[in-house]
Structures are given as C-alpha cells and as structure tokens.
Amino acid sequence: MAATTNIFTHKETNNWFKAWIALNVMKEGLTNFVVSELKNVHSAIGISCGQCSIANLMPCPTRCLCKKRKPYTCTFHTSQLPKSCQTCDKVKQNITSLHRYNCPSWRNSKAERWVTDPWEIGKCYLPPDGYSDVSSVQESDFNGVISILLNCKHFQTCLSPTFLTPPPPDKQCPLEKIRQIGRDVRHTADCKVTDADLQDYFKTLATLLADPICLLHDTAAIDAHRKLSDLQNDQLTLTGLGELLKEANQTLTHAKEVRERLSKEAAKTLTEGLKTLEATIQVGVLRIQSETMDSIVRIKQAANEKGQDDYERGVAGTMKKCYPKGYSYSKVKKLQMWCKKMTEGYRDVEVLDMDRSWKSGLVFCAIIHRFRPDLM
Numbered sequence: 001m002a003a004t005t006n007i008f009t010h011k012e013t014n015n016w017f018k019a020w021i022a023l024n025v026m027k028e029g030l031t032n033f034v035v036s037e038l039k040n041v042h043s044a045i046g047i048s049c050g051q052c053s054i055a056n057l058m059p060c061p062t063r064c065l066c067k068k069r070k071p072y073t074c075t076f077h078t079s080q081l082p083k084s085c086q087t088c089d090k091v092k093q094n095i096t097s098l099h100r101y102n103c104p105s106w107r108n109s110k111a112e113r114w115v116t117d118p119w120e121i122g123k124c125y126l127p128p129d130g131y132s133d134v135s136s137v138q139e140s141d142f143n144g145v146i147s148i149l150l151n152c153k154h155f156q157t158c159l160s161p162t163f164l165t166p167p168p169p170d171k172q173c174p175l176e177k178i179r180q181i182g183r184d185v186r187h188t189a190d191c192k193v194t195d196a197d198l199q200d201y202f203k204t205l206a207t208l209l210a211d212p213i214c215l216l217h218d219t220a221a222i223d224a225h226r227k228l229s230d231l232q233n234d235q236l237t238l239t240g241l242g243e244l245l246k247e248a249n250q251t252l253t254h255a256k257e258v259r260e261r262l263s264k265e266a267a268k269t270l271t272e273g274l275k276t277l278e279a280t281i282q283v284g285v286l287r288i289q290s291e292t293m294d295s296i297v298r299i300k301q302a303a304n305e306k307g308q309d310d311y312e313r314g315v316a317g318t319m320k321k322c323y324p325k326g327y328s329y330s331k332v333k334k335l336q337m338w339c340k341k342m343t344e345g346y347r348d349v350e351v352l353d354m355d356r357s358w359k360s361g362l363v364f365c366a367i368i369h370r371f372r373p374d375l376m
C-alpha cells in the first residue's frame with residue numbers, strides 16, 4: 001500500500017518536507033559505507049593507550065578547542081590537565097593530518113575510546129559541536145555523515161574523484177553542494193522548496209548514492225536509492241514511511257538538543273508534518289491489521305474446509321479398498337447430507353463426515369429417534 005507524503009496544502013511546503021525526509025534517507029544510505037571506511041581509518045591511525053582523555057592530550061590552548069591562555073581559567077581544561085603520552089600523541093597527529101583543515105573537532109570525541117571504537121575517531125571530522133553524545137554513525141545525522149566525507153581525507157581515496165573535484169571548500173565541489181542542500185533545508189525561513197529545486201535535490205543525492213566506485217554493491221545505498229525514487233514518485237509503502245518518520249523525528253530531536261541553527265519555522269512545520277503523517281500511518285496500520293485479521297479468518301476457514309475435504313477423501317479411499325466394487329464417494333456424500341438433514345436440531349449432534357461424527361453413537365440415536373421417537 002503506497003502512502004503519500006503530500007500532507008500540506010501548499011505544494012512547496014510538501015516539497016520542503018520531502019526534502020527533509022530525503023536527507024534522512026540519504027544518511028541511512030551512506031551509513032554502512034561510512035561505518036566500514038571508519039574501520040579502515042581506525043587501523044591506519046594506530047592504537048592509542050586507552051587511558052588518556054582529550055583534556056589530557058590537548059595542550060592549553062588548542063586551536064578549535066579552547067582559547068584561554070592559562071590552564072586554570074580554561075573552560076575546557078577544568079579537572080584534567082595536559083600530560084604527555086607518546087602513544088596517544090602519535091594517534092592525535094595522525095587524526096590531525098587526515099583532517100582536511102588540520103582542525104579536528106576534539107570536543108566531540110572521547111579519546112579513551114579511540115582504542116576500540118572507530119566512531120570516536122570519526123567524530124573528530126564532524127562539525128565542532130553537538131555530537132559528543134552521539135554514539136554511532138546510525139545515531140548521527142545527514143550533516144554529520146556528509147561532514148565526515150568532506151573533512152576526512154581518507155574518503156577521497158574511496159569516493160569517485162568527481163565528487164571532490166574541485167576540492168572543498170570550493171562551492172562547485174559536488175560534495176559541498178550536497179552539504180549545502182542540507183543547510184538550505186535546515187535553515188529555511190519559509191519551509192518552501194520549488195519543484196525544480198526538489199527535483200535537483202533528488203537528482204544530486206541519488207548521484208552520490210550510485211557512486212560506481214564505492215557504493216555500487218552497498219545494500220544500504222541501493223535501498224536508499226530506491227527509497228529516494230519512491231519518495232520522489234509518492235510510491236513509499238506505509239511501513240517504509242513509518243521507518244523514515246521515526247528517523248526524521250530523531251533527527252529533529254537531535255537538532256533541537258544541540259541547538260543547531262534549525263530555523264524555528266522548519267522545526268514547527270516539521271513537527272506538524274510528522275504528527276499528520278503519524279496519524280495517517282496509524283489509520284493505515286489499523287486498516288492493514290483489520291484486513292490481515294479478516295484474511296487470517298478466511299485462510300483458517302479455507303484450511304478447515306480443505307482439511308475436512310481431504311479427510312473425507314482419505315476415508316473414501318479406505319472404503320474403496322474395503323469395498324472395491326460397491327463403494328461410491330458421491331453416494332456416500334449424498335447419504336451424509338441426508339443424515340445431516342435428519343439430525344438437524346439435535347443437541348450435540350453434527351454430521352461432518354461418515355466416520356468420526358458417528359463415534360459417540362449420538363448421530364445414530366438421533367436418526368432412530370427421528371423416525372421412532374417411541375423407541376428412545
């Protein structure tokens with residue numbers, strides 16, 4: 001059952017809403033790829049000691065982290081002060097040299113986990129704030145995932161070169177253009193997207209998901225590519241839309257939590273849209289459930305009837321073996337119908353066949369009673 005995302009009366013507001021959902025689909029589609037490449041980044045960067053925190057590893061002040069010159073007045077270096085660790089310093093340098101602007105987002109990352117968790121290293125390539133509590137790529141959002149692709153130079157070795165030519169931060173860089181779509185959708189003043197822009201968004205996002213070098217056989221990317229096309233053509237299933245809705249809602253909550261510059265209008269429109277869609281889905285789900293129950297009842301009935309029929313045919317087969325000449329299935333069936341008619345109205349008596357129904361003796365008694373009530 002296809003579900004429509006056309007929930008607003010204004011066409012361009014619907015377009016904007018679809019664009020928001022599309023960004024979530026896009027993030028889902030890139031998740032597997034980013035997770036697996038971060039494992040490669042993790043092994044390339046080296047093993048840390050697992051004891052040092054960011055506050056231990058970063059001198060005070062550190063560019064992109066803390067500004068105050070005196071350790072005891074720095075808002076970041078409050079309880080833990082910088083100390084030297086050769087193992088972690090090497091890892092830190094490697095993370096920095098893989099950063100396109102040599103400015104990792106240290107504030108997001110927990111260095112104690114670098115040793116076991118590639119994502120904590122990936123977080124160094126995210127926007128500077130707001131991701132410290134995000135514990136996986138899956139929990140992250142479109143902006144986060146695209147930022148990793150742009151900021152971590154490892155990805156220029158696995159994505160098709162066209163996506164990073166000209167290189168960031170050139171506005172003509174295709175990956176920068178994709179990031180810009182995210183910004184435009186989040187920071188909108190009126191929550192409107194023209195038809196032409198929406199088609200352009202779909203086309204641009206789909207191109208990345210179809211990257212022939214790294215995503216051609218990636219199941220998440222293939223799935224997202226299909227969902228984007230379904231969303232574009234209003235062919236999403238109710239279940240599919242339900243999942244996307246959950247995702248979109250999480251992203252909204254996250255955006256609000258980190259006080260990201262999500263426009264007030266966007267947050268309001270999105271909440272309204274998500275509520276309407278949720279209600280639509282609920283109605284759809286109830287209808288599906290009711291239709292499913294009806295189907296189950298019908299299937300059970302059919303199965304019972306078939307079972308009874310099979311059983312009777314089995315009995316007929318046995319009877320034929322016992323009476324090879326004189327047995328006729330249709331004659332026995334006619335006799336059964338006659339017995340059924342004769343015993344109508346008798347309590348606990350029902351002629352369903354010419355075998356099991358007779359075992360208690362009640363059918364026999366009922367027939368005798370019908371013709372000779374004086375005997376029984």
Ligand SMILES: [Zn+2]
Nearest residue numbers: 049052085088
């Ligand atoms: Zn260390």
Ligand SMILES: [Zn+2]
Nearest residue numbers: 060066074077
């Ligand atoms: Zn400091």
